[in-house]
Amino acid sequence: MARLDAGTAARLARGGGRYLADLRVPGCLEAAFVRSPLPHARVGAARFHDGRGLTAADLGLHPLVATGPGLAGAPWIPLGGGRARYVGEPLAVVWAADRYQAEDLVDAAQLELEPLPPDEPLHSQAPTGVLFETTLEGGDVDAALRAADLVLEGRFHCARQTPFPLETRGVLAHPDPGTGVLTVWTSTQIPDLVRAGLARCLGLPEARLRVRVPQVGGGFGVKAHLFAEEVAVAALALRLGQPVRWIEDRQEHLAASAHAHDAVVRLRVGVTREGRILGVDADLTADVGAYSIWPFSASLEPMTAASSLFGAYAVGALRCRTRARSSARCPVGAQRGVGVTVGVHATERMVDRIARRLSIDPLELRRRNAVPACPWTSPIGRALDSGDYPRLLATLAAAAGYDALRAEQHRARAAGRLLGVGLALFNEHSGTGTQDYRRRGIDTIPGWDQSRVRVPADGRIEVATSAADAGQGHADTYRLLAAEVLGVAPERVEVVEGDTDRCPPGTGTFTSRGAVGVLESLVQALRAAAATDLAPGTDIVRRADAEQVYPSGAHLAVVEVDPVGWRPRVLRYVAVEDCGTIIHPEVVAGQVRGGVAMGIGNVLLEEHAYDADGQIQTATLLDYLVPLATDIPEVELHHLTSPSPRTTLGSKGVGEAGTIGAFGAVANAVADAVAPLGAELDTLPYSPQRIFAAVERARAGLPPARPGQ
Amino acid sequence: MKPAPVAYRRPESLDEALADLAELGDRARPLAGGQSLVPLLALRLAQPEVLVGLERVAELRGADLDGDRLEIRAMTREAELERSAALPPLLGAALGHVGHFQIRSRGTVGGSLAHMDPAAEWPALALLLDATLTVASARRGRRRLPAASFILGPLTTALEPDELLEAVTMARPDGRFGFAEVERRSGDFALVGAGCHRGRVVVFAAGPRPQRLPGVEAFLRDGGAPGPELQRRAHAEIEARDDLHASAAYRRQVGARLVDQVVAAAS
Ligand SMILES: Cc1cc2nc3c(=O)[nH]c(=O)nc-3n(C[C@H](O)[C@H](O)[C@H](O)COP(=O)(O)OP(=O)(O)OC[C@H]3O[C@@H](n4cnc5c(N)ncnc54)[C@H](O)[C@@H]3O)c2cc1C
Numbered sequence: 001m002a003r004l005d006a007g008t009a010a011r012l013a014r015g016g017g018r019y020l021a022d023l024r025v026p027g028c029l030e031a032a033f034v035r036s037p038l039p040h041a042r043v044g045a046a047r048f049h050d051g052r053g054l055t056a057a058d059l060g061l062h063p064l065v066a067t068g069p070g071l072a073g074a075p076w077i078p079l080g081g082g083r084a085r086y087v088g089e090p091l092a093v094v095w096a097a098d099r100y101q102a103e104d105l106v107d108a109a110q111l112e113l114e115p116l117p118p119d120e121p122l123h124s125q126a127p128t129g130v131l132f133e134t135t136l137e138g139g140d141v142d143a144a145l146r147a148a149d150l151v152l153e154g155r156f157h158c159a160r161q162t163p164f165p166l167e168t169r170g171v172l173a174h175p176d177p178g179t180g181v182l183t184v185w186t187s188t189q190i191p192d193l194v195r196a197g198l199a200r201c202l203g204l205p206e207a208r209l210r211v212r213v214p215q216v217g218g219g220f221g222v223k224a225h226l227f228a229e230e231v232a233v234a235a236l237a238l239r240l241g242q243p244v245r246w247i248e249d250r251q252e253h254l255a256a257s258a259h260a261h262d263a264v265v266r267l268r269v270g271v272t273r274e275g276r277i278l279g280v281d282a283d284l285t286a287d288v289g290a291y292s293i294w295p296f297s298a299s300l301e302p303m304t305a306a307s308s309l310f311g312a313y314a315v316g317a318l319r320c321r322t323r324a325r326s327s328a329r330c331p332v333g334a335q336r337g338v339g340v341t342v343g344v345h346a347t348e349r350m351v352d353r354i355a356r357r358l359s360i361d362p363l364e365l366r367r368r369n370a371v372p373a374c375p376w377t378s379p380i381g382r383a384l385d386s387g388d389y390p391r392l393l394a395t396l397a398a399a400a401g402y403d404a405l406r407a408e409q410h411r412a413r414a415a416g417r418l419l420g421v422g423l424a425l426f427n428e429h430s431g432t433g434t435q436d437y438r439r440r441g442i443d444t445i446p447g448w449d450q451s452r453v454r455v456p457a458d459g460r461i462e463v464a465t466s467a468a469d470a471g472q473g474h475a476d477t478y479r480l481l482a483a484e485v486l487g488v489a490p491e492r493v494e495v496v497e498g499d500t501d502r503c504p505p506g507t508g509t510f511t512s513r514g515a516v517g518v519l520e521s522l523v524q525a526l527r528a529a530a531a532t533d534l535a536p537g538t539d540i541v542r543r544a545d546a547e548q549v550y551p552s553g554a555h556l557a558v559v560e561v562d563p564v565g566w567r568p569r570v571l572r573y574v575a576v577e578d579c580g581t582i583i584h585p586e587v588v589a590g591q592v593r594g595g596v597a598m599g600i601g602n603v604l605l606e607e608h609a610y611d612a613d614g615q616i617q618t619a620t621l622l623d624y625l626v627p628l629a630t631d632i633p634e635v636e637l638h639h640l641t642s643p644s645p646r647t648t649l650g651s652k653g654v655g656e657a658g659t660i661g662a663f664g665a666v667a668n669a670v671a672d673a674v675a676p677l678g679a680e681l682d683t684l685p686y687s688p689q690r691i692f693a694a695v696e697r698a699r700a701g702l703p704p705a706r707p708g709q
Numbered sequence: 710m711k712p713a714p715v716a717y718r719r720p721e722s723l724d725e726a727l728a729d730l731a732e733l734g735d736r737a738r739p740l741a742g743g744q745s746l747v748p749l750l751a752l753r754l755a756q757p758e759v760l761v762g763l764e765r766v767a768e769l770r771g772a773d774l775d776g777d778r779l780e781i782r783a784m785t786r787e788a789e790l791e792r793s794a795a796l797p798p799l800l801g802a803a804l805g806h807v808g809h810f811q812i813r814s815r816g817t818v819g820g821s822l823a824h825m826d827p828a829a830e831w832p833a834l835a836l837l838l839d840a841t842l843t844v845a846s847a848r849r850g851r852r853r854l855p856a857a858s859f860i861l862g863p864l865t866t867a868l869e870p871d872e873l874l875e876a877v878t879m880a881r882p883d884g885r886f887g888f889a890e891v892e893r894r895s896g897d898f899a900l901v902g903a904g905c906h907r908g909r910v911v912v913f914a915a916g917p918r919p920q921r922l923p924g925v926e927a928f929l930r931d932g933g934a935p936g937p938e939l940q941r942r943a944h945a946e947i948e949a950r951d952d953l954h955a956s957a958a959y960r961r962q963v964g965a966r967l968v969d970q971v972v973a974a975a976s
Binding site: 099100103104107249250251562564565566567605609617618620622623625627628630631687688689692693696 | 710711712713714748752753891892893894895896897898900901953954955956958959962963966967970
């Protein structure tokens with residue numbers, strides 16, 4: 001396949017990107033938000049300087065409800081609708097000529113807030129605070145545990161985190177009094193869903209809204225939701241008949257965009273003496289914060305986490321009771337790898353614990369339990385389309401020099417060093433389609449995607465999809481593909497995304513859809529176009545509804561923990577990926593490297609904290625620690641290629657695998673480093689403080705700390 | 710994250726700067742490198758009416774690093790010191806831990822001392838090296854304070870609102886020394902740190918202010934050496950606090966180990 005030069009990456013690295021904050025619209029006003037200082041309160045009268053402020057009631061905003069099996073039906077309410085449900089929640093919008101003055105208006109705003117008791121339910125639809133509940137079950141778990149020689153237990157907690165794209169959120173709404181159409185520029189991964197949600201919140205027909213996405217500086221899941229600020233800015237622009245914009249600052253991003261994780265997984269695993277895993281009984285509770293977020297709902301994190309447990313292993317029986325609980329904290333939404341990171345952390349830590357207990361090498365234990373061959377269907381119905389798990393392990397062992405590493409570790413330990421080697425074997429589901437969403441009970445997401453190939457009179461070839469690039473480099477990938485399929489020069493191809501007027505509607509960009517459903521529709525549209533003479537006027541649209549596919553991987557990390565200050569450092573990282581057919585090698589490598597970097601931060605550094613009064617403690621970068629370049633080693637990347645039979649090209653998506661693997665490999669490596677001290681780690685992030693506390697508990701002969709300690 | 714309205718003055722001399730502060734009192738804040746003050750303004754945690762920029766005050770610039778007694782004037786940027794061949798190795802070792810080079814190219818020695826973050830390196834160095842701080846005001850003239858009386862607590866010093874820190878002076882720190890800290894990422898404020906020079910031992914980032922360990926120092930004077938007993942004494946002596954990133958227990962344990970390390974390095 002032809003290669004593009006590194007033009008896009010170089011341009012972006014040099015600051016040549018044009019993002020939402022770079023849009024110049026004359027006369028554009030600047031909005032800012034009055035945010036709740038209290039975790040739970042009733043909102044009374046509001047007074048604004050010069051009358052320049054509006055609440056949900058003033059703007060007449062409607063709530064949205066994601067319904068489906070297991071969901072309590074609690075609404076998502078833009079600007080709270082008279083209630084504040086977490087610290088930082090936007091309750092009113094103000095506007096001025098610039099952001100400085102807008103923040104002065106925020107300071108001057110007077111909102112009467114009547115604090116509500118902490119035990120008062122946040123939503124009347126969920127009096128006990130349970131927003132979602134279900135049980136996944138397949139095989140006879142109780143019989144499997146009875147038949148086991150040994151039942152091991154574990155409890156694992158993933159911290160609350162934020163996806164943290166370099167570009168924060170932002171929205172610019174621009175009414176056109178002539179046509180009556182409101183153009184909403186927004187930094188989003190889901191333009192069509194934003195339009196659908198906006199239309200309902202504002203009570204407008206979708207035809208009156210055009211959603212456009214400028215260049216996006218990273219999404220990682222957080223930009224795959226509809227946000228109150230988008231709704232409020234759109235409503236305000238309509239009200240004032242003037243363009244209005246809001247650019248999120250970092251403090252707003254940390255406190256009030258969408259968080260992720262905050263899930264506790266309890267496992268009981270039945271094994272034979274030889275280390276065969278017979279059955280898994282799991283219980284998972286995710287704290288999803290103040291709302292059932294739209295469009296994914298409160299089921300997102302608990303469902304993906306539960307269904308990914310032991311996903312790469314041939315386990316005969318599995319049950320997971322899972323639920324989402326509300327709390328007066330920032331709502332939880334999607335983050336790269338969504339719940340799979342939570343599931344893989346628990347699974348991989350548990351597999352290592354089993355290995356240690358049975359004195360079997362962790363690699364060998366994984367060999368004994370890995371899914372032997374694909375296709376393979378798990379007891380809970382995950383139908384793995386492709387992949388070769390034994391070969392992933394063999395490739396990883398050879399690439400990393402596994403035996404030599406263990407020998408080195410042996411010598412290091414004898415010399416008093418805390419050196420750990422950690423493994424992860426995993427898969428993930430990507431490209432979720434209509435049936436998958438309906439089965440999971442999510443009715444807000446279409447699941448299908450579309451692409452359109454058009455030849456305008458000037459002879460350009462315009463390729464438009466329902467995805468929205470968030471910095472992954474779709475345009476590069478799609479342009480290459482189009483050039484190849486159509487047999488034209490890449491320069492002739494223009495890729496269009498993120499414009500509800502120019503692109504066919506669909507689902508958007510998340511769960512690595514860009515290489516699955518979106519790509520499928522694109523391939524079909526391109527092939528249909530290739531069969532024509534590409535004459536001006538050609539206009540072909542294809543729709544594809546992806547079947548879930550399962551990229552897989554095996555990762556290894558080497559971590560050394562400083563025995564004085566307990567600081568862990570990743571010394572080496574080896575990743576073997578199987579994302580099926582590779583369409584653009586540089587894009588794939590970039591996704592894996594960036595994903596691993598994010599995973600390292602998630603495992604070692606990142607954690608949101610709230611104090612006993614519900615105040616967020618981590619709203620600045622002094623306290624919310626993201627990884628720096630010095631925290632990330634070179635990622636040694638190797639590929640296996642098992643094409644998916646479910647996509648035409650055989651690609652499976654690669655946006656999230658790097659992060660998911662790190663949740664297993666890095667976590668296990670830290671735990672392995674301090675295992676000789678008897679320390680047990682189970683609560684992310686594995687910070688110096690947690691390592692210290694685990695070592696101290698082991699010294700004192702105490703059981704491992706409960707999550708949260 | 711935008712500052713509230715604030716006026717800006719830029720005096721051209723020390724007298725002019727002191728006159729501004731005498732006139733405005735606590736309605737004004739001096740602005741040095743801005744690396745601590747500007748974030749506080751942006752978060753609206755500090756809302757002075759007037760910023761008095763010290764950038765043009767020539768009397769506050771520069772450092773004499775050549776003699777037996779060092780004088781570093783308040784507006785000397787950390788990056789300027791780092792570039793100086795005469796910089797004593799102990800100061801160089803500590804400076805490398807102050808943020809990142811971007812921070813050090815704006816941040817000033819006086820700003821760091823006046824800000825008195827409990828985890829900052831400069832207040833710890835001042836205490837360790839028994840530095841003298843010269844402060845000046847239009848009304849009371851000059852005062853010279855030993856570091857131990859200048860440093861009061863977290864974000865609190867002996868400076869009055871109308872006073873400026875002019876310079877810090879100290880005997881040239883020659884000879885063996887130890888300086889070590891643990892940070893979560895390179896460039897972060899320390900979780901805990903320690904320094905040792907000529908029998909003086911200081912721990913910082915553990916408690917509300919950098920702390921000398923007189924018990925450990927006495928132990929060393931009596932011929933004590935690094936090892937479990939020294940660590941035990943340090944552990945008992947370190948004043949530590951809990952925060953988001955580490956517990957008091959962590960800070961005592963790791964602080965005691967760092968004390969052991971820096972004492973060993975200095976002896
Ligand atoms: C990302 C980041 C990381 C950092 N990491 C570290 C670190 O690891 N270690 C560390 O020590 N510091 C660290 N800092 C803080 C940095 O060193 C600050 O620059 C320094 O503490 C303050 O110096 P400044 O010149 O910027 O002062 P400013 O921010 O301008 O002022 C700080 C305070 O001192 C007052 N002030 C300034 N000069 C005078 C004077 N001459 N007389 C009286 N009052 C005065 C000001 O009014 C203000 O209250 C970090 C900062 C950042 C942004």
